[in-house]
Amino acid sequence: GAGVSQTPSNKVTEKGKYVELRCDPISGHTALYWYRQSLGQGPEFLIYFQGTGAADDSGLPNDRFFAVRPEGSVSTLKIQRTERGDSAVYLCASSLTGAGTRDEQFFGPGTRLTVL
Amino acid sequence: KQEVTQIPAALSVPEGENLVLNCSFTDSAIYNLQWFRQDPGKGLTSLLLIQSSQREQTSGRLNASLDKSSGRSTLYIAASQPGDSATYLCAVLTSGTYKYIFGTGTRLKVLA
Numbered sequence: 290g291a292g293v294s295q296t297p298s299n300k301v302t303e304k305g306k307y308v309e310l311r312c313d314p315i316s317g318h319t320a321l322y323w324y325r326q327s328l329g330q331g332p333e334f335l336i337y338f339q340g341t342g343a344a345d346d347s348g349l350p351n352d353r354f355f356a357v358r359p360e361g362s363v364s365t366l367k368i369q370r371t372e373r374g375d376s377a378v379y380l381c382a383s384s385l386t387g388a389g390t391r392d393e394q395f396f397g398p399g400t401r402l403t404v405l
Numbered sequence: 406k407q408e409v410t411q412i413p414a415a416l417s418v419p420e421g422e423n424l425v426l427n428c429s430f431t432d433s434a435i436y437n438l439q440w441f442r443q444d445p446g447k448g449l450t451s452l453l454l455i456q457s458s459q460r461e462q463t464s465g466r467l468n469a470s471l472d473k474s475s476g477r478s479t480l481y482i483a484a485s486q487p488g489d490s491a492t493y494l495c496a497v498l499t500s501g502t503y504k505y506i507f508g509t510g511t512r513l514k515v516l517a
Contacts, residue, residue: 295448320503324505331496331509332496334504337503337504345504378448380449384503387503392503393439393454394439395451396441396448396451398447398448399447
């Protein structure tokens with residue numbers, strides 16, 4: 290079956306603009322995660338959804354970042370007033386059930402965001 | 406707080422060599438540990454997942470071991486090839502949590 294998909298694969302924007310990054314998880318997976326990977330670093334956790342609700346958004350760096358998952362499937366990560374420091378690869382992952390289990394997380398190909 | 410360290414940060418070897426990549430973690434209470442490969446500008450490709458109850462996993466020329474008590478995992482690559490050149494990331498899922506903690510990776514270059 291299809292894996293996790295993310296669109297767009299690349300996004301170039303100007304400082305101060307608003308961007309949306311989309312993640313389509315594996316069908317039937319209730320848990321969805323966003324990570325951010327800066328150049329030369331490992332991915333870092335941003336937010337975790339269990340169904341439609343954000344169970345943990347402690348990794349979001351500030352209030353310019355927001356994510357939704359209104360129907361418990363597709364998720365959108367939204368970044369307002371982008372800054373050059375937001376440039377990174379944004380990775381999405383999904384797992385079957387989520388918290389407190391041995392679920393394997395399956396990662397998408399990522400969206401490379403460049404803020405000029 | 407779980408911390409994951411990978412050594413070395415970079416490695417260059419001639420083709421055909423067997424090599425070992427190291428990953429250490431500070432909290433031994435884990436659900437699983439996963440090794441990923443990442444090519445430049447690309448996403449993560451899962452290589453091997455080791456559950457906490459397992460000691461090792463093998464796939465082709467790759468073998469990953471897990472020693473929870475010492476907080477260590479190794480990824481062994483046999484008969485390395487230029488196509489193995491990539492960054493290898495280790496990630497740990499700590500018990501009672503749902504977010505992977507990643508190391509900073511080992512950049513491997515296999516020379517033809």
